[in-house]
Amino acid sequence: MADKLSFKDIEAKIADLLSTFYKELEPVKSVVWDSVSSDLTLRGKDAAGNDTVALVESKTKLQDLRTRYSGKKSELSTLKRSIGLVIPEDRAKTGQAIQKLEISITDPLTQMEDDLNVKISEIRTAEESIDVTLPGRRPRRGHRHPITLLRERIEDIFVALGYAIEDGRELETDFYNFTALNIPDNHPARGAQDTFYTTDGFALRSQTSTVQIHAMQRRGVPVRMIAPGRVFRRDTPDPTHNPMFFQVEGLCVDRGITMAHLKGTVAEFLRRMFGPETVTRFRPSYFPFTEPSAEFDFGCFKCKGSGCRICKNSGWIELGGSGMVHPNVLRIVGVDPQEYSGFAFGLGIDRMAALMYNLDDIRLLFENDVRFLEQFE
Numbered sequence: 001m002a003d004k005l006s007f008k009d010i011e012a013k014i015a016d017l018l019s020t021f022y023k024e025l026e027p028v029k030s031v032v033w034d035s036v037s038s039d040l041t042l043r044g045k046d047a048a049g050n051d052t053v054a055l056v057e058s059k060t061k062l063q064d065l066r067t068r069y070s071g072k073k074s075e076l077s078t079l080k081r082s083i084g085l086v087i088p089e090d091r092a093k094t095g096q097a098i099q100k101l102e103i104s105i106t107d108p109l110t111q112m113e114d115d116l117n118v119k120i121s122e123i124r125t126a127e128e129s130i131d132v133t134l135p136g137r138r139p140r141r142g143h144r145h146p147i148t149l150l151r152e153r154i155e156d157i158f159v160a161l162g163y164a165i166e167d168g169r170e171l172e173t174d175f176y177n178f179t180a181l182n183i184p185d186n187h188p189a190r191g192a193q194d195t196f197y198t199t200d201g202f203a204l205r206s207q208t209s210t211v212q213i214h215a216m217q218r219r220g221v222p223v224r225m226i227a228p229g230r231v232f233r234r235d236t237p238d239p240t241h242n243p244m245f246f247q248v249e250g251l252c253v254d255r256g257i258t259m260a261h262l263k264g265t266v267a268e269f270l271r272r273m274f275g276p277e278t279v280t281r282f283r284p285s286y287f288p289f290t291e292p293s294a295e296f297d298f299g300c301f302k303c304k305g306s307g308c309r310i311c312k313n314s315g316w317i318e319l320g321g322s323g324m325v326h327p328n329v330l331r332i333v334g335v336d337p338q339e340y341s342g343f344a345f346g347l348g349i350d351r352m353a354a355l356m357y358n359l360d361d362i363r364l365l366f367e368n369d370v371r372f373l374e375q376f377e
């Protein structure tokens with residue numbers, strides 16, 4: 001073939017290629033060196049926060065060089081293919097020269113890529129590792145709500161007195177919320193205890209007394225239980241009212257239970273709650289589901305009876321209602337009022353919390369403001 005190449009032709013091309021490669025390599029080399037020897041982060045900032053050429057960018061530059069000088073479309077590749085065109089006696093020499101050229105191009109690139117990779121993994125490790133010498137960030141621990149704290153105290157006292165804790169449902173039928181509690185249709189007490197209804201005629205219970213009925217139906221008598229829980233009333237919220245609040249209900253039914261048992265139990269509960277000096281008084285009252293009925297007050301825990309803001313200068317704090325279970329209530333759950341008698345009582349947990357913590361506004365308990373709740377740890 002006429003256009004056979006000699007070693008000399010190739011040698012000149014190799015020299016040209018190598019010199020342009022070195023010219024391009026030089027600035028990249030210094031950038032890579034800067035990257036590798038600096039305290040760069042992967043985001044391209046040094047410790048002082050200055051913008052610098054990122055390591056990852058250096059790596060891209062190297063990859064670009066490699067593609068252009070040793071890739072499939074590179075001059076090196078063209079040279080390799082041209083070995084076949086070299087006259088046979090020069091072919092071996094040409095092959096060796098091209099091989100040497102390839103090594104001259106890829107070796108420094110590989111070396112620098114390795115350096116960069118080492119640096120990148122060092123930085124990753126440093127960024128991901130934990131500095132054990134730094135003070136720890138303590139996770140913020142929550143605590144129980146003041147109403148829960150109080151409910152648990154009440155439960156502890158009654159469990160110690162031999163009472164079981166009953167958990168009732170909040171959605172009730174008319175039967176459990178009213179009828180079974182001796183509040184028939186059109187009874188005026190239905191107005192005072194008006195609650196919220198679903199479109200299917202279910203009611204959000206307006207008192208925890210509903211649990212009495214469930215407990216006696218399920219457990220039979222004798223029974224001693226308390227039922228703490230949420231109740232609902234159609235009330236406009238104000239500092240002393242909320243449409244949702246917490247009550248605790250107590251029930252004791254057995255043979256020979258009298259009003260004396262009721263007074264003794266409530267007095268003992270209040271002594272354990274507010275101190276052994278606490279005095280209790282009962283005032284006649286009316287509830288549809290008890291007969292006779294009484295409201296109970298206790299001597300102000302703050303002023304010990306001399307009169308203060310909490311007790312409105314009366315020396316007494318009104319706390320709850322109570323009475324002997326109405327025979328109609330016993331009958332409706334199949335208990336013979338001739339054989340059994342019992343007492344029931346109920347009080348507001350949030351009202352008690354408001355008293356004990358001296359809250360001006362009961363709604364604070366339900367707003368879930370952490371600044372308020374934090375105080376009751």
Ligand SMILES: [Zn+2]
Nearest residue numbers: 300303308311
């Ligand atoms: Zn007082």
